[in-house]
Amino acid sequence: MNAADIATARRLYAEHREVGPLVEQVRTVADALNLPPYDLGPVRALLDDLEVRLLAHERAEEAELLPIMARALGGAESTSGLSRTHAEIDHQIGRLRRTVDDLVEQADAEDVTDVRRLLYGLSAILRLHNAQEEEGAFSLLPDPQAP
Numbered sequence: 001m002n003a004a005d006i007a008t009a010r011r012l013y014a015e016h017r018e019v020g021p022l023v024e025q026v027r028t029v030a031d032a033l034n035l036p037p038y039d040l041g042p043v044r045a046l047l048d049d050l051e052v053r054l055l056a057h058e059r060a061e062e063a064e065l066l067p068i069m070a071r072a073l074g075g076a077e078s079t080s081g082l083s084r085t086h087a088e089i090d091h092q093i094g095r096l097r098r099t100v101d102d103l104v105e106q107a108d109a110e111d112v113t114d115v116r117r118l119l120y121g122l123s124a125i126l127r128l129h130n131a132q133e134e135e136g137a138f139s140l141l142p143d144p145q146a147p
Contacts, residue, residue: 005068006141012065013138015057016130022049023126030119038112043100043119050093061133062086069137082137085129092122 001009029046066079073079096118103111 001068001072001140001142005071008064009068009138009141012057012061013141015060016133016138019054019057020130022046022054023123023130026050026119026123026126030116030123033112033116033119036109038107038109040100040103040107040115043096043115047093047097047100051097055090055093058086058089061137065137069140072140082129082132085125085132088125089122089129092118092125096122 025046029042032042062083066076066083069079069082070076096115099114099118103115107115
């Protein structure tokens with residue numbers, strides 16, 4: 001990797017770490033929807049953050065990090081799994097948004113079951129994706145302490 005690629009990857013890794021608490025919040029918000037009256041306000045606020053912060057980060061990784069990885073690993077096929085999970089994260093956030101937007105302020109138990117299912121599914125995808133990036137893409141970064 002050249003110096004520009006390393007700087008880009010390090011910047012994206014810093015962003016990756018910054019959105020980590022947001023990833024954890026997905027499960028926390030789902031867990032909180034366990035008793036009526038079901039308040040979807042925290043879900044809507046989470047969705048706003050996911051759409052603004054997380055999706056922007058995922059799209060930056062797709063556009064900037066994956067080409068660096070492909071060059072370092074010898075081809076785009078080495079990054080196809082990460083690219084697919086980026087697309088799935090985008091898709092799942094979109095599904096969650098459509099589901100929540102279709103609900104009135106007070107949701108019934110069946111509605112909340114659907115929202116929780118989507119949140120837990122998104123949480124699982126995000127955790128898997130982050131582990132893949134940390135073990136794959138970001139493990140390629142040279143130690144900043146090395147000469």
